[in-house]
Amino acid sequence: MKAPRAHTGGGFWRRTRAMLIKEFIQLKRDRLSFGMIIMIPLLQLLLFGYAINTTPRDLPTAVLLAENNDVGRSILAAIENTRYFKVTRQVRSEAEFDRLLTTGQVLFAIEIPAGFERALRRGDKPAILIAADATDPVAAGSAMSSLGQVVRTALQHDRLVPDSGAPPFEIRMHARYNPAAETSLNIVPGLVGTILTMTMLIFTALSVTREIERGTMESLLSMPITPVEIMLGKIVPYVIVGFVQAALIIGIGIVLFGVPVLGSLLLLAALSTLFITANLSIGYTFSTVAQNQLQAMQMSIMFFLPNILLSGFMFPFAGMPAWAQWIGETLPLTHYLRIVRAIMLKGATFADLHYDGLTLVAMTIAVTRFRRTLD
Amino acid sequence: MNTAPEIAIDVRGLTKRFGNRTVVHDLSMQVPRGAIYGFLGPNGSGKTTTIRMLCGLLTPDEGEGTCLGYDIRTEADKIKLRVGYMTQRFSLYEDLSVRENLEFVARLYGLADPRGDAQGMIERLGLSGREEQLAGTLSGGWKQRLALGACTLPSPELLLLDEPTAGVDPKARREFWNEIHALAAEGLTVLVSTHYMDEAERCHEIAYIAYGELLTHGTVSRLIERSGLVTYTASGGDVSELAHELTDKPGIDMVAPFGASLHVSGRDPAALEAAIAPYRERPGITWTRTEPSLEDVFIDLMSQARDNFQ
Ligand SMILES: Nc1ncnc2c1ncn2[C@@H]1O[C@H](COP(=O)(O)OP(=O)(O)OP(=O)(O)O)[C@@H](O)[C@H]1O
Ligand SMILES: [Mg+2]
Numbered sequence: 001m002k003a004p005r006a007h008t009g010g011g012f013w014r015r016t017r018a019m020l021i022k023e024f025i026q027l028k029r030d031r032l033s034f035g036m037i038i039m040i041p042l043l044q045l046l047l048f049g050y051a052i053n054t055t056p057r058d059l060p061t062a063v064l065l066a067e068n069n070d071v072g073r074s075i076l077a078a079i080e081n082t083r084y085f086k087v088t089r090q091v092r093s094e095a096e097f098d099r100l101l102t103t104g105q106v107l108f109a110i111e112i113p114a115g116f117e118r119a120l121r122r123g124d125k126p127a128i129l130i131a132a133d134a135t136d137p138v139a140a141g142s143a144m145s146s147l148g149q150v151v152r153t154a155l156q157h158d159r160l161v162p163d164s165g166a167p168p169f170e171i172r173m174h175a176r177y178n179p180a181a182e183t184s185l186n187i188v189p190g191l192v193g194t195i196l197t198m199t200m201l202i203f204t205a206l207s208v209t210r211e212i213e214r215g216t217m218e219s220l221l222s223m224p225i226t227p228v229e230i231m232l233g234k235i236v237p238y239v240i241v242g243f244v245q246a247a248l249i250i251g252i253g254i255v256l257f258g259v260p261v262l263g264s265l266l267l268l269a270a271l272s273t274l275f276i277t278a279n280l281s282i283g284y285t286f287s288t289v290a291q292n293q294l295q296a297m298q299m300s301i302m303f304f305l306p307n308i309l310l311s312g313f314m315f316p317f318a319g320m321p322a323w324a325q326w327i328g329e330t331l332p333l334t335h336y337l338r339i340v341r342a343i344m345l346k347g348a349t350f351a352d353l354h355y356d357g358l359t360l361v362a363m364t365i366a367v368t369r370f371r372r373t374l375d
Numbered sequence: 376m377n378t379a380p381e382i383a384i385d386v387r388g389l390t391k392r393f394g395n396r397t398v399v400h401d402l403s404m405q406v407p408r409g410a411i412y413g414f415l416g417p418n419g420s421g422k423t424t425t426i427r428m429l430c431g432l433l434t435p436d437e438g439e440g441t442c443l444g445y446d447i448r449t450e451a452d453k454i455k456l457r458v459g460y461m462t463q464r465f466s467l468y469e470d471l472s473v474r475e476n477l478e479f480v481a482r483l484y485g486l487a488d489p490r491g492d493a494q495g496m497i498e499r500l501g502l503s504g505r506e507e508q509l510a511g512t513l514s515g516g517w518k519q520r521l522a523l524g525a526c527t528l529p530s531p532e533l534l535l536l537d538e539p540t541a542g543v544d545p546k547a548r549r550e551f552w553n554e555i556h557a558l559a560a561e562g563l564t565v566l567v568s569t570h571y572m573d574e575a576e577r578c579h580e581i582a583y584i585a586y587g588e589l590l591t592h593g594t595v596s597r598l599i600e601r602s603g604l605v606t607y608t609a610s611g612g613d614v615s616e617l618a619h620e621l622t623d624k625p626g627i628d629m630v631a632p633f634g635a636s637l638h639v640s641g642r643d644p645a646a647l648e649a650a651i652a653p654y655r656e657r658p659g660i661t662w663t664r665t666e667p668s669l670e671d672v673f674i675d676l677m678s679q680a681r682d683n684f685q
Binding site: 022026029030216219223 | 433434455458460465466468469470475479482483484485
């Protein structure tokens with residue numbers, strides 16, 4: 001008989017690495033999953049991005065012209081001339097505005113208040129009011145900026161404002177139904193979080209149950225590898241996958257949608273990695289609890305739904321009832337969305353690390369739940 | 376392992392329950408080092424469950440013992456390093472190639488040169504030229520050989536093979552057994568479960584288990600001897616008609632057709648002879664007293680066990 005081979009130290013990394021290499025090869029072979037890694041972010045981004053953000057045109061708008069003089073009419077004409085707004089109604093009262101907005105007949109209501117010209121000449125910085133149906137935050141955001149441009153151009157034409165410098169008027173926005181809507185760029189950072197949640201969850205949620213169903217778990221367990229090593233071997237490849245996805249989404253966001261990254265990319269990368277790991281651990285935990293792949297899938301969807309609905313991705317967080325906010329606070333996506341939006345759009349440098357604890361908890365549960373035997 | 380005991384597997388009173396069903400009951404066995412030990416028994420008799428307890432995959436509810444000198448309850452980690460377990464179901468990764476599967480095992484066991492060792496095994500298995508083929512696309516016989524190769528790659532001291540040749544053609548089965556004998560000659564202990572009688576006869580020793588109880592064990596000839604069974608073989612003529620008539624006659628414990636002949640067995644020679652006497656003169660049929668086959672012995676054991684069990 002051959003001499004038994006020496007089983008030397010450093011076993012932990014060696015075995016984890018063996019597992020990791022195996023997972024990578026399997027991932028590479030699994031065309032469908034591999035396609036999903038690329039296609040899910042691409043499709044979602046393009047669908048969400050373009051469906052909501054196709055430089056909107058001819059948005060139905062109601063105008064209340066309280067100042068019916070040359071200036072008022074010239075502003076109205078300018079609004080009508082843009083391809084962005086389409087003035088479908090001229091109304092006489094704010095009550096009428098409200099009715100039109102609630103029934104969804106118009107998306108915007110613009111009011112040029114009485115005495116606008118006089119106030120402008122006096123240098124009082126009068127306000128043009130715009131009420132927006134901001135269930136679509138992207139549209140509402142760009143409406144505001146484009147209105148400012150339109151009015152300014154109209155008044156320049158009438159030689160009422162200087163060619164440069166701060167405008168002597170203001171646009172006052174009142175976003176209805178979605179007061180938190182900040183900017184058209186909200187959607188891309190939001191998508192980074194939701195796509196990562198979805199793909200990361202699913203990939204690891206299936207990993208252990210798949211081995212059990214295929215019968216490979218029995219022989220894996222009969223070999224000298226520990227639950228921690230199996231877990232790391234299964235999670236690490238997807239951290240890299242998640243990282244690639246995040247880079248892809250943010251990259252497309254910058255190129256196609258002009259999303260800025262005002263804050264530190266390094267901080268964003270570090271926090272994204274942590275977020276990816278959190279979701280992988282949660283998915284992996286499902287995998288150790290579920291009896292089969294179907295159950296693991298169902299658990300992931302059950303977890304994914306509140307993430308979508310209560311994290312502030314779909315509906316503004318501050319607008320949710322207290323109980324919903326309370327649930328939302330426990331979800332990694334909620335915290336990640338805040339971070340990504342803050343870093344990308346506001347240049348924030350703070351770190352909200354609420355989900356690191358959750359990651360550790362999930363990993364601990366997974367490792368203890370992992371059955372070392374077939375009992 | 377110079378200090379290793381001469382007994383590779385030594386367990387006493389192993390009992391395993393699933394819910395309130397006892398699947399293995401009070402099972403004791405000793406397997407000497409270097410032996411090929413056959414493990415036989417009908418479907419659901421507890422073979423796989425026993426093997427899983429031996430390598431630490433299941434915790435016995437009662438009983439104790441050692442595997443390669445290590446306690447099966449507390450030293451599973453050490454056992455895992457030294458035991459190769461080939462599961463009943465193909466359990467290599469079907470989406471990994473032959474080479475990748477072997478390299479994975481080599482890395483898990485920390486072999487110094489995973490690539491080289493995998494390549495060496497591929498050559499030993501005769502799989503050269505198919506290194507890059509996905510394991511899932513191999514034929515049944517090759518899958519089993521590859522699985523055996525994966526088990527033996529880390530140079531274990533004990534092999535636990537659970538029905539390794541189920542669904543494999545006779546030629547591949549023979550080659551597989553030649554390999555097992557070659558490994559045993561190198562000093563490996565092999566515990567192999569099977570449903571094939573010809574395979575049982577190639578074992579140094581066998582154990583028979585039914586309804587979770589180990590009924591008997593020993594060499595093939597000892598088992599036949601000890602069964603106390605007397606067998607007459609009737610051949611020629613219409614044996615199926617004869618089988619029909621003989622079944623359930625007092626003194627006849629078992630009637631089993633073997634091709635064109637019939638094995639008629641009983642535990643009491645006098646009663647058996649009295650029972651077949653009326654049929655002796657039937658034209659075209661010749662009667663000879665023969666050794667019971669291993670299969671006769673097992674079928675008899677099984678029917679006895681069922682009587683005890685119910
Ligand atoms: N995890 C389990 N939970 C419940 N029952 C089980 C479990 N594993 C096995 N059994 C039952 O235990 C009994 C013995 O099963 P086992 O697989 O050990 O039999 P076996 O001798 O290997 O049979 P076969 O020849 O069909 O492989 C069977 O009735 C089986 O249904
Ligand atoms: Mg079995």
